[in-house]
Ligand SMILES: Nc1ncnc2c1ncn2[C@@H]1O[C@H](COP(=O)(O)OP(=O)(O)O)[C@@H](O)[C@H]1O
């Protein structure tokens with residue numbers, strides 16, 4: 001299997017904080033990579049570096065063998081990398097279907113085609129009945145689905161999702177996880193940031209664990225779960241809680 | 242060109258710059274507190290000049306002596322503006338806020354024209370007049386006094402904001418109004434106070450200007466324009482930025498007038514703004 | 530996917546992309562259009578013609594400002610530049626080389642679009658108020674240059690020679706305002722049609738995305754900077770047509786009139802009062818502010834000097850306080866509420 005993404009020594013400083021410190025890992029086509037780590041570990045920063053929203057101080061990102069380090073976000077998006085945001089960013093004054101149409105318009109200039117594609121993406125995230133609601137009227141869980149549908153409509157090969165299950169009530173979590181799996185089944189390679197360790201263990205093919213900006217473990221879930229660093233940094237506390 | 246002319250330009254530019262800085266800091270303070278740009282700022286300056294003028298014309302009070310009265314009047318106007326207008330648009334979209342201050346500006350300026358006609362007036366025989374000569378450099382005494390008084394007011398403002406409890410509460414409100422409210426700071430009163438102080442600064446500047454500048458309903462426009470430039474140049478919300486930028490504008494304006502051409506003074510000042518802001522999009526001292 | 534959701538998707542796909550306006554609105558639209566088409570024959574006075582010409586002219590100006598602020602989220606305080614460039618472009622082409630203002634109209638649009646790019650590109654990094662101040666200063670700078678530039682007539686500007694032959698070629702009409710009425714009406718209809726169409730295109734939808742959430746827009750492959758510049762260019766070109774029309778209407782072009790900062794403010798006021806980001810808000814804003822200013826002037830102008838402007842300022846203030854989302858939102862909110870309760 002070929003590497004879709006190859007990340008080498010990615011480093012980013014914010015003033016005195018080293019948000020990412022020499023992070024390296026690879027992603028193979030068709031994988032679901034789970035990214036874990038306590039708050040402030042640098043997970044969202046890593047996404048920003050991969051998608052061009054921040055420029056790394058050093059290190060490189062290869063997408064399908066092409067160097068995309070430091071490219072503008074829209075360029076990277078057009079190369080097939082979609083993302084959702086931890087702090088959700090729907091277009092509040094557009095309706096749900098219009099939100100997703102903006103994504104679908106990445107590959108067509110015909111609004112009719114884009115609308116049809118948007119509806120399919122909305123059906124996929126199971127939000128059809130809300131299609132004419134303004135994004136600002138949707139609940140958090142619905143807005144997360146909106147972001148997924150919007151990114152999905154751009155036909156990404158690689159989808160980065162920041163805290164899909166964060167901040168929503170327990171009932172809706174299984175549904176969201178099911179969606180992640182369904183996206184993988186569509187052939188989309190996935191990087192997902194999750195707090196919910198149990199969920200991660202079940203769905204991920206490999207897990208990347210971060211702490212203080214550094215990679216502390218990377219590999220199969222069961223291996224990462226038993227890694228002493230991870231146990232120390234994350235699981236220990238989570239279990240105690 | 243002799244160096245005298247240049248030194249002369251530097252001195253008068255510096256003095257005028259201090260006046261600009263005080264007008265600008267009022268604007269900046271209000272913006273820093275509630276992210277509202279007061280487009281009626283120039284009109285308040287005009288009002289303060291008229292107050293000063295009428296106190297002289299009707300009661301024979303020299304602008305320098307009536308200074309406290311004018312400042313107080315402007316501070317009261319500041320409270321009134323906050324409670325009468327600004328409070329009601331605090332949660333409105335930013336553009337509605339801008340429009341509200343535009344509407345206020347139009348109403349005040351035409352009100353002044355209605356009451357006092359568009360005539361140019363000036364205070365005759367002010368207490369300080371004439372020029373000082375120091376080593377071949379002439380300094381207008383009213384300008385000197387204006388520059389010094391404005392600078393003193395600036396220092397007072399600085400001390401108030403950084404050294405007093407109320408000043409610190411003001412800063413806290415500027416930084417994060419929710420957090421300030423949680424800490425028990427009455428944010429609405431702080432906003433009103435910000436307006437009072439902001440317009441008080443304008444009052445000082447206006448009173449000082451009235452002893453050597455013509456007083457007429459449109460007089461505020463140019464000062465406000467330079468104040469906007471100063472605030473953007475220094476960084477919206479930055480007090481120190483207003484001082485540096487105000488003085489820089491005064492100097493550039495006056496030197497540009499001498500070295501290049503008086504009729505392109507404004508263009509030269511604007512070029513300064515563009516040059517700075519292209520390198521530092523948030524101005525010299527802009528935060529966030 | 531289940532059968533039920535499949536059926537729901539089929540039903541959704543069968544809907545039109547853009548929901549049709551309520552029939553009452555369509556009829557209202559036709560009614561207003563028809564009324565405007567025959568208006569000059571119902572109200573035959575010169576003043577009533579002049580009034581509507583000004584409304585059309587200002588509606589174009591407002592719509593232009595709406596494109597840049599309402600659709601791409603940038604606040605320009607320098608839109609008078611494009612108005613002035615349009616006015617000067619046609620006036621100069623005619624005066625200097627005898628070229629018809631129709632060409633001048635197009636030339637003005639091109640020059641204004643270029644000027645918009647010239648302001649827009651270097652100021653892309655500026656946000657919010659910094660951008661607004663930059664456009665304000667740019668506008669005044671252009672005014673200062675024109676005030677001192679002899680070739681364009683400096684401060685006294687350009688007086689167009691009165692020509693009575695070939696009125697439609699030289700775009701001058703003496704004696705009757707009717708041609709001006711239909712000309713401005715036509716320009717206005719075109720401007721609104723352009724925006725109506727834009728809102729239903731990829732470009733327009735992307736502009737809205739850039740306005741609402743630039744980062745999310747970028748994550749969907751949209752070049753945010755380019756879209757902001759494009760919006761500014763379209764807006765500049767549209768404003769320019771108003772300037773050209775104005776030059777042909779008053780036949781005098783001078784810097785203090787056509788580059789006046791108050792033009793920029795007026796454009797902003799009309800849009801905000803009418804309803805920003807909406808198709809009809811700018812028209813509503815123009816339809817309210819222009820007559821308001823004309824009538825307060827005629828009612829109070831003779832006796833009170835500037836009472837008209839005082840009232841005007843206070844009314845603006847009141848609208849900002851009591852209807853900060855624009856007057857159009859009164860209707861749309863009510864409509865939505867009615868739809869919701871159904
Ligand atoms: N734009 C930024 N400016 C300054 N510091 C930042 C910025 N983004 C993130 N940080 C800092 O970098 C660290 C990592 O943050 P983040 O990547 O958001 O962590 P996570 O997503 O794992 O919770 C934190 O200390 C955060 O404060």
Ligand SMILES: [Mg+2]
Nearest residue numbers: 043044045086
């Ligand atoms: Mg995060």
